[in-house]
Amino acid sequence: MTEIRQPTPRRGTNLPRMGDFNLTVILEAIRRSSGGLSRVELAQIVGLSPQTISNISRRLLDQQLIVEAGKEGSGPGKPRTILRLNPAGMYAVGVHLDPAVITFVVLNLLGDVVRHSRMATPGGDPAGVITSIAEQIQVLIEESGVDATKIAGLGVAVPGPIDLDEGSVVEPPLLTRWNRVRIREALTEATGLETLVDKDVTSAAVAETWAGGASGAGSFVFMYMGTGIGCGIVLNDEVVRGTSGNAGEIGHIVVDPDGPLCDCGQRGCVKSSAIPQVVVAEAQEAGVLDGRHEGSDGPEVQERFAELCDKADAGDEKAIAILAKSATLVARAVSVVTNTLDVERVVFGGPFWGRVSPYFLERVPALLDTNNAARMIHGLEVVGTGVGEDVGAIGAACLVLEHTLAPRAQRLLLEG
Amino acid sequence: MTEIRQPTPRRGTNLPRMGDFNLTVILEAIRRSSGGLSRVELAQIVGLSPQTISNISRRLLDQQLIVEAGKEGSGPGKPRTILRLNPAGMYAVGVHLDPAVITFVVLNLLGDVVRHSRMATPGGDPAGVITSIAEQIQVLIEESGVDATKIAGLGVAVPGPIDLDEGSVVEPPLLTRWNRVRIREALTEATGLETLVDKDVTSAAVAETWAGGASGAGSFVFMYMGTGIGCGIVLNDEVVRGTSGNAGEIGHIVVDPDGPLCDCGQRGCVKSSAIPQVVVAEAQEAGVLDGRHEGSDGPEVQERFAELCDKADAGDEKAIAILAKSATLVARAVSVVTNTLDVERVVFGGPFWGRVSPYFLERVPALLDTNNAARMIHGLEVVGTGVGEDVGAIGAACLVLEHTLAPRAQRLLLEG
DNA sequence: CGAGGGGCATCAGTGACTGAGATCCGGCAG
DNA sequence: CTGCCGGATCTCAGTCACTGATGCCCCTCG
Structure with a gap:
């Protein structure tokens, strides 16, 4: 049960937090580059020393989040080893619950859609709908053939208003019967995946930051x-x-x-x-x-x-x-x-x-x-x-990637 | 010449930054409390260990930003030593350039007005107005009698639009002749104080965070x-x-x-x-x-x-x-x-x-x-x-305090 | 007046970043 | 083909902020 939102009293930070944060900073730099970066370039971009970059690169390589992809030798000297994201290093599942249609995607670390499906939104009881969603998620994961241990979590994009604390949908105009439905808890329970819930428009924005390239x-x-x-x-x-x-x-x-x-x-x-x-x-x-x-x-x-x-x-x-x-x-x-x-x-x-x-x-x-x-x-x-038409569902999956891997300032702060 | 705005490529952080940040976090916790906090309370609030709090408190005491103010003994045990802001630990000068009136304040660390003055906005050439402002600032500082070495800088609140990079005023509707006037440079030069420029409404918001109590x-x-x-x-x-x-x-x-x-x-x-x-x-x-x-x-x-x-x-x-x-x-x-x-x-x-x-x-x-x-x-x-009617000028001064002492996430990141 | 308890400082210990130097790797001249 | 050179990366300490354990200090209460 993870929280997206920030607590108000600003808390201090410590060494491990700093290390994790720098890791995400480097990952983000690699992610935002086109075609990967060498360790030296990373050092220049993020401002850390080459040694630190090396150490963090090693951690990222160990976690299989990045791979060494060839060398780039221009002129004399040892050619630079290019570091790229490993698409198969992490996956995330995204669901967009729209009043008309529910879209499902599995995303890899690059933000590419690995598998995708849709279904018309059933009209019945929210609990029943949630069960259907959970089932469809299992099917999708199986069909996608991805390593289930690499799935970082499930993101759900819903129409507002929502209650982020509760992880609930609060009476959206076009989803009657969805009154304070705690969809986050329900789906965590039903799928066993760590689940994040957010508004569809926010998810779309997150999709843009993760999968939208320069415009994100x-x-x-x-x-x-x-x-x-x-x-x-x-x-x-x-x-x-x-x-x-x-x-x-x-x-x-x-x-x-x-x-x-x-x-x-x-x-x-x-x-x-x-x-x-x-x-x-x-x-x-x-x-x-x-x-x-x-x-x-x-x-x-x-x-x-x-x-x-x-x-x-x-x-x-x-x-x-x-x-x-x-x-x-x-x-x-x-x-x-x-x-x-x-x-x-x-x-x-x-x-x-x-x-x-x-x-x-x-x-x-x-x-x-x-x-x-x-x-x-x-x-x-x-x-x-x-990002295309499935931006809601893709964004939902990106919520997970963002929460896990983006260099949010929040990541530095000690928990309440 | 300081920059307020943030660079886009997110940069890493390191040990010294972390220490400075935690210092500002603790200072903020003390500042936001009514009546000071003990080291133990601070440890609970910011999530750092009591030892760290002690070390940072010592640094803050050395810098004279806080003072030990009495003890608070309730029940058995050693009474807690209360840490409070030292009002005289730092000062900031604020100027609000309004189309009708220019307001000047000197603020102490608590955000209290130490000295204040006004003048009708002269209609002439911006360069002349800036000279008048600089003169008035000198007068104000002298009259206030504060230790000049404790003045952290000068904040200037101006009507928008502005160019934050340039530190300039860009053709505000009611200040004709103020076209891309680089007021930040000019006042840094004229007063010798580190100068920050921001919009009046933004300054007012900063005033609220610094001097507005709970509502900030x-x-x-x-x-x-x-x-x-x-x-x-x-x-x-x-x-x-x-x-x-x-x-x-x-x-x-x-x-x-x-x-x-x-x-x-x-x-x-x-x-x-x-x-x-x-x-x-x-x-x-x-x-x-x-x-x-x-x-x-x-x-x-x-x-x-x-x-x-x-x-x-x-x-x-x-x-x-x-x-x-x-x-x-x-x-x-x-x-x-x-x-x-x-x-x-x-x-x-x-x-x-x-x-x-x-x-x-x-x-x-x-x-x-x-x-x-x-x-x-x-x-x-x-x-x-x-905060009262002088919220613009007070906010201007608070820009300096905020920039110097607030736990902004930006503070953690390495420079470009 | 002594026991008890909470606050706070001291002392190592951990771990992330840094600086210096070593090592590795390819291109190029001889 | 070999040695030289330059750049990239790694190795090895070194520094420093935070942490855990321990002990002193100070006040209240019996």
């Missing part, structure tokens, strides 16, 4: 375009979770003064103006999509949204205008967040991102730049995630 | 009610500055769909709907304040705003309604920030806070609670700062 470094906001809209926050390479793990709730940022009334009492909240369901409804009203107004449930919306994108791709002006408006509205919300946090980058992703990315990438950067309060000082990079 | 711990947002509106952000006891030091720009959060058009193109931004200048204008239109529409400059607004508050205090319904509306609008903006960051507390402060506090404290907590996305998990505390 530094300070950024991950805009998650799913059934709803939310963001994950990373500042100086560390994820921001907030007091209870609920950071990133941006749904009620007002972006459209003429927008529809929201349940919060204001008009034009981004969650009631720019989420796929609303966009689809708008398209229907405008006659871009035909009038069948059957269901507003997950798959239905997804399908109709895809239809709208198809039309836009085919050049339908009205469809394009609708997507463009949605991009404008989302950009306003993003501006609020980026101005509040002064990040250097915005990463878009999530299940609905793939289809709308051209329309967003064409408009959002300029809009953000115009509204950037720090415009005179630095620009604001806008990119789509390289 | 953990994760909170400091809402600074000044000529404009902005916020400082503290997460897990560490200030969030952002990539370039410009975090906390929340002026363009939309809070009033029927509000006035803002220069950003949207309607009802908090900075164009709820800042004192606008509130005063509104009161004038409503006939609560008489029609003289002379100046909209700093002192004028301040005076008329005070007049409005007087009327409200006297029971004028219309005046109260206007302040109540302003509270509602500000609360909406605060909700956006608290939901984005999931903090546990909102601290209000700034020059205009004192007068409006009763009207805000009566309404804002309930409004925030209603909009709190994590309502089911934890509440949201709302308090007024205990």
